[in-house]
Amino acid sequence: MSESISSASRGGMAAHTHTSVAKDPASGVPIMLAQAVILAATLTFCEIFCAPLTATFRPAVFALLPWAGVASLFAVMFSFVVGFALLWCAESFAYRMRRKLQPLVYATIGAISFGVWTVWVILGVRDMITARLGAGVLSAHDTTIAAVSGALLGMAAFFAAYTLGERLARHRAAVIALAAASLLTACYGGYVLAIMLHTL
Secondary structure (H helix, E strand, O other): HHHHHHHHHHHHHHHHHHHHOOOOOOOOOEEHHHHHHHHHOOOOHHHHHHHHHHOOOOOOOOOHHHHHHHHEEEEHHHHHHHHHHHHHHHHHHHOOOOOOOOHHHHHHHHHHHHHHHHHHHHHHHHHHHHHOEEEEOOOOOHHHHHHHHHHHHHHHHHHHHHHHHHHHHOHHHHHHHHHHHHHHHHHHHHHHHHHHHOOO
């Protein structure tokens, strides 16, 4: 009887340890927060890097810099709104697996989720704007390219979050700097998007 009680208490402690928020012991920064910041910074950089491609999709009604800002806005929204839930799901799926397989779980979840987010949210807003301007919507070919691109970006961002999250959490100043840079870029994108929607 005592052994079963002891076993149950150990199981409860293990479950509590898994569900509690893990923090870096030195900086006190939650590791999942650091992972979300990595998601935001990685996706923002990638969206800016890919803007010359996505801004020229037909109908091409967006200038390069404004579209990079709008795409970065949605990348940051994804990271800090949806990203936390997805990181928790990835951790829940991966924590019982072998260490070598865990990055694959994160990468797979990132590829699927950001690919869907790219098509449903980013391209959805883009098509809404171009349709109101009378320029039509994206072709199926361009939508497919954007979906594949989004999947690759999501895969890279979640892989980076898994591999670099604990390291970044040790440096509070770096977390704050990356988060601030991502949020400032998103603010610019929000300003551009607000102007676009106001002029339609």
